[in-house]
Amino acid sequence: MRGVVLLSGGIDPVSGRPAVPRGEVAAIGLALSAGGAVGGLHVGEGSVAQRQAGGYGLERVDCLRGGGDAVAILAAHLSAPPPDLVLAGSRACGGEDSGMLPYLLAERLGWPLLAGVMAIGAVADGWLSVTIGLPLGARQEARIRLPCILCAHDAAPAPPFVFDRARRVVVRTVDVSDAPPVPVVEGVERPYRARPRLIGSAGPGGGGTVLENPEPAEAARVLLAHLRALGMLGSSEGASIDA
Amino acid sequence: MTGRPRRDPRAERARCLVPGGVRPRLVRAGWDGVLTAEAGPRPPAVVCIEEPAFWVAAIVETPEGRPDRWGRQVLGAARVLAGAEGGVVALVTGVEAGHGVGEGGADRVVVLDIAIGPEAMPGVMLAALAPFAPRHVVMAETPAGGDWARRLAARSGWSIQAGIEMLNARQALRPVGAMRRERAAAPARVLTVPIDRVAPYGGMRREGRGCVPPDVPVLEARVQVGPVVLAQAAEMPLAEAPFVMAAGQGVRDFDSFHALSRFLGATEGASRVVCDAGLMPRGAQVGASGTVLDARCYLAFGIAGAPQHLQGLGKVEHVVAVNTDLHAAIVARAGLAIIADAQAVMPALLDLLREEG
Ligand SMILES: Cc1cc2nc3c(=O)[nH]c(=O)nc-3n(C[C@H](O)[C@H](O)[C@H](O)COP(=O)(O)OP(=O)(O)OC[C@H]3O[C@@H](n4cnc5c(N)ncnc54)[C@H](O)[C@@H]3O)c2cc1C
Numbered sequence: 001m002r003g004v005v006l007l008s009g010g011i012d013p014v015s016g017r018p019a020v021p022r023g024e025v026a027a028i029g030l031a032l033s034a035g036g037a038v039g040g041l042h043v044g045e046g047s048v049a050q051r052q053a054g055g056y057g058l059e060r061v062d063c064l065r066g067g068g069d070a071v072a073i074l075a076a077h078l079s080a081p082p083p084d085l086v087l088a089g090s091r092a093c094g095g096e097d098s099g100m101l102p103y104l105l106a107e108r109l110g111w112p113l114l115a116g117v118m119a120i121g122a123v124a125d126g127w128l129s130v131t132i133g134l135p136l137g138a139r140q141e142a143r144i145r146l147p148c149i150l151c152a153h154d155a156a157p158a159p160p161f162v163f164d165r166a167r168r169v170v171v172r173t174v175d176v177s178d179a180p181p182v183p184v185v186e187g188v189e190r191p192y193r194a195r196p197r198l199i200g201s202a203g204p205g206g207g208g209t210v211l212e213n214p215e216p217a218e219a220a221r222v223l224l225a226h227l228r229a230l231g232m233l234g235s236s237e238g239a240s241i242d243a
Numbered sequence: 244m245t246g247r248p249r250r251d252p253r254a255e256r257a258r259c260l261v262p263g264g265v266r267p268r269l270v271r272a273g274w275d276g277v278l279t280a281e282a283g284p285r286p287p288a289v290v291c292i293e294e295p296a297f298w299v300a301a302i303v304e305t306p307e308g309r310p311d312r313w314g315r316q317v318l319g320a321a322r323v324l325a326g327a328e329g330g331v332v333a334l335v336t337g338v339e340a341g342h343g344v345g346e347g348g349a350d351r352v353v354v355l356d357i358a359i360g361p362e363a364m365p366g367v368m369l370a371a372l373a374p375f376a377p378r379h380v381v382m383a384e385t386p387a388g389g390d391w392a393r394r395l396a397a398r399s400g401w402s403i404q405a406g407i408e409m410l411n412a413r414q415a416l417r418p419v420g421a422m423r424r425e426r427a428a429a430p431a432r433v434l435t436v437p438i439d440r441v442a443p444y445g446g447m448r449r450e451g452r453g454c455v456p457p458d459v460p461v462l463e464a465r466v467q468v469g470p471v472v473l474a475q476a477a478e479m480p481l482a483e484a485p486f487v488m489a490a491g492q493g494v495r496d497f498d499s500f501h502a503l504s505r506f507l508g509a510t511e512g513a514s515r516v517v518c519d520a521g522l523m524p525r526g527a528q529v530g531a532s533g534t535v536l537d538a539r540c541y542l543a544f545g546i547a548g549a550p551q552h553l554q555g556l557g558k559v560e561h562v563v564a565v566n567t568d569l570h571a572a573i574v575a576r577a578g579l580a581i582i583a584d585a586q587a588v589m590p591a592l593l594d595l596l597r598e599e600g
Contacts, residue, residue, distance in 0.1 A: 013421040091405075093421045098405045099389070103397035112362060112465035115390045127467075134386060136537075137474030137483040145465040155480075187428025192418050195408055197439035198316075208562075208578035212569065216591035219581045223563065223588070224595055226579045230561050232486045232540045233507065 001123065002083040003031040005058065006074070006102070007042040009049050010093035018049035020056065023089025026156035028056045031087050034120045034128075041077070043070040046171045054169020055161045061171045068179030071104045077176065079109065085128070086149045090115070096185070099151075106149045114144050115151040291450045292350050295330030300377040301349065302368070304387060305337035310347050313383045315443035318347035320436050321381045322444045326412050331449070332375050334368060345451025348444030351375075353454045362466045363459065364391050365398040370457035384435040392435045401432035408440050476508045481527065481534045484510035486542075487559075489529055492516045493545015493566060499589040500544065506596045512536070514546050530555035544585040548573030 005027050012019035020028075031038040040053050040061035050061045064073050078086065091099030106113035114130060118139065121129035123146065132140040133153040144150075211222060227233050259269040301321035303314040310318065321331045333349035336357050344352050353371050368391065372380065380395065382388040384406050396403035408425070409416040415430040474483070481487065488504050489512035490497070504511045513523035515530060529536060531554040540561045546552065548564075548571055556562065556576065564577040565585050574580040581588060 011421050011423075013423060016421070016423060095420065097419055097421065098393075098403060100393055100396065100403060100405075103393040107397040113394075114361070114466060115393075116386050132468070134471060135483070136485045137479040139472045139474070141469040141472070143467045148465075155483075185426070185428070187414075187426045189419065189424055189426045192420075192423055192425045198442055208580060210569070210574065210580045210582065212582045214581065214583060216583065216587040217595070219565070219583050219588045220591035220595045223565075223579070223581060223592060226563060227507070227540070227542070230540055232509075 001034055001036040001085060003034055003036060003038045003085040003087060004078070004083045005031050005038060005040050005053070006086065006088040006105075007040045007050055007053050007061065008089070008092035008095065008101075009042055009044060009047055010095075011049075013093065018047045018052070019093075020049055020053045021089050021091075021093035022158070023091065023093075023152055023154050024053065025056050025089075025158045026152035026154060027087040027089050027150075028053065028058060029157055029159040030117060030120050030150065030152050031085065032057050032159060034085060036084075041074065043073050046173060050171050051166050051169055052161075054171070055163060055166030056159050057162075057165065058169060061169060063171060063173045064176045065173055066176035066178050067181070069182045070179075071101060071108060072179035073176055074101075074105055075108045076179070077174075078105075082109075082147050084146050086111075086147070088149065088151050090151055090154055102149050102151050109149075111148050112144050113149040113151070114142060116153045117150045118153045118156050120150070289345070289448050289450055290350075290446075291452075292330050295325070295350070296328040297325075298330050298332050298375040298377045299325040300332050300334060300372055300375060300380045302334045302336070302380065302382045302388065302391065303344065303347075304383065304385065305335055305342075305344075308337065309343035310335075312443075313385065313438050315347045316438070316441050317381050317383050317388075317436060318344070318349055319443040319445075320410055320434065320441040321379070322348040322446070323410055323441065324379045324381065324412060324430060324434075329378070332372075332377065332454075333451075334371055345449045348446070348449050349451050350449050351454050352451050353456050355456055356459065359459065360464065360466055360468055361387075361390055361394065362464060363462045365394040366462065367457065367459055368395055369399060370459075373457075378432075379430055380433045382433070382435050384437045389435055392433050396433045399432075403433040403435075404428070404431040405435045406437050407434055408437070410434070410436070410441050476510045477505070479510050481510055481512055481529070482537060484536070485539045486510065487512045487529070487536055487538045487540070488542040488544070489513055489527075489546060490517055490523060490544050491546030493547075493585050494589075496586045496589060497522060499586075499593060503589055503593055503596075506593065507542075509542065510538075512541075514549075514552050543573055543577075544589065546573050547571045548576060 010021040040058040042050055042063045046063040066073055088102040091097050116132045117130050118133035119131040126146050127143045128146050129143050132142055259271050261268040261270055299321045301318050303310050303317055325331050330350040331348055332351040333344050334353050334355055336355045359367050382392040404415050404417050407415045407417045414427050416427045418425050486509045488509035490500050491514040494500055511527055512529040513527045515528055517523050518525050518528045530552040535555050535557055536559055538559050541559045543564045562577040564573045564580045565588050569582050
């Protein structure tokens with residue numbers, strides 16, 4: 001299977017230096033787990049971040065140099081001989097960071113897309129089975145028709161970084177024809193200012209109930225009633241049998 | 244002299260004075276409220292709107308039948324964008340959906356089938372939204388909501404602002420450039436809100452009139468999703484677990500602790516001292532140098548609540564503590580604190596659970 005990982009050329013949120021975003025590292029891990037040749041694809045000039053992506057296991061990174069809409073450039077490049085699998089992170093880190101690129105690409109190529117992928121399974125009859133990660137550790141099995149686009153879950157297992165591989169990765173620059181320009185984004189941009197979240201029922205709310213030196217049985221009763229009221233004991237029936 | 248009419252405070256006072264009573268009582272809201280209030284409780288008023296100037300859509304997930312905190316915030320954001328003239332239509336996905344959506348601020352409600360797959364969702368949403376031609380569509384930046392919003396924007400070509408952190412009718416603000424910069428712009432057609440960024444609607448109840456959902460266009464499915472498998476508490480990653488039960492220095496009876504965690508279906512955590520002593524694996528450490536929890540409930544046995552430990556509880560909604568020290572920091576953070584010996588409470592709780600079967 002031929003896999004392609006989309007690299008955004010991100011920056012580190014703290015230092016601002018080029019770095020591979022967490023989600024793209026996870027995407028490289030997924031691509032490697034699927035087996036076969038895995039290459040990276042980046043629209044724009046190559047930077048240190050593309051070499052670093054090599055350190056996570058990519059053999060080759062192609063940098064597509066051409067002006068205009070990145071989606072159009074990628075779509076043209078990917079449809080020449082289409083790969084089986086295109087992987088991306090959940091969102092870029094250092095640009096618009098909207099997470100729209102894989103969706104626009106899927107729409108343009110007419111390929112199916114799944115987001116939040118935790119693991120990749122086997123291929124059968126042109127269908128790839130994947131595991132999707134949901135909140136609170138829940139998982140969902142899914143099947144998707146190849147060729148397809150998958151967005152990696154940020155918590156998907158990340159491959160280790162090997163410095164020597166980062167030195168040996170082949171970064172190629174490919175000149176492509178210009179695509180139509182993207183409309184300019186409006187608005188004023190300025191340095192980020194952290195704003196406090198709304199204070200709701202969550203968070204450190206002092207002044208709870210305090211029960212001083214109760215009998216153990218009384219304490220147990222109150223505790224159990226409290227946990228029940230919070231709805232935390234719904235799914236424990238299965239667990240209580242083998243305990 | 245300006246042409247503005249002058250106030251007459253005496254006349255105003257006379258108008259506001261309620262007759263009867265020993266001491267003078269002024270009601271500034273006018274007569275209506277006073278008379279009806281004395282006539283008996285009024286049914287809660289409901290705002291009905293027939294032909295709003297424009298529509299704003301909110302897409303609300305209701306996993307438990309009614310919108311949760313996040314869902315109410317999505318409705319609140321839609322109300323902000325709708326202002327006084329606009330109407331809010333809520334597309335609700337979930338079982339027994341539609342309850343509490345009017346209180347949340349929706350004028351119309353369309354219930355969508357929860358079984359619609361991710362691939363068919365944008366088509367169904369566009370069909371449901373078509374009669375309203377909404378000026379904006381607001382969703383939650385949940386895994387599902389974020390996915391739908393992007394699919395919808397990609398399919399329709401509408402502009403999108405994902406993860407907005409501040410919103411009013413004229414501008415939306417979102418971080419860009421790896422959270423190092425932010426951009427303020429006029430609200431886009433599609434918006435997603437993270438949790439606790441926009442206040443829920445606090446005004447008078449809205450009608451929430453039900454509308455017929457559209458016929459689902461049958462699509463050649465290229466994606467098949469299976470059922471959701473809930474995680475087993477024991478093997479769940481600590482960072483994702485909804486219910487964590489943790490041991491501190493005050494726990495010596497680890498057999499009861501492990502038995503209890505199995506019974507309650509809780510994931511096990513520990514304070515650093517316990518991990519340092521080798522009584523629990525390092526992966527179980529909660530706190531600044533361990534795992535930061537995303538749990539809904541945290542049950543702490545014999546944990547003092549050092550600042551480094553409490554940092555790991557950042558987002559936890561409900562903390563329950565069992566500790567011998569009334570003045571421990573964890574007691575101040577807890578919704579329920581039991582001042583007792585953990586070695587006595589744990590077996591008692593086990594007995595009670597066994598008794599109940
Ligand atoms: C740089 C740094 C990083 C750190 N990072 C972390 C971290 O990530 N996570 C972390 O947990 N700690 C961390 N610590 C350590 C932290 O400061 C505390 O030392 C530690 O959390 C205390 O653990 P404890 O509450 O279990 O123990 P103690 O402080 O000893 O508290 C024990 C508590 O149990 C109660 N108790 C005693 N006997 C009983 C009984 N029989 N029944 C019920 N209650 C009883 C006591 O009243 C007391 O409140 C860090 C410290 C440093 C300096």
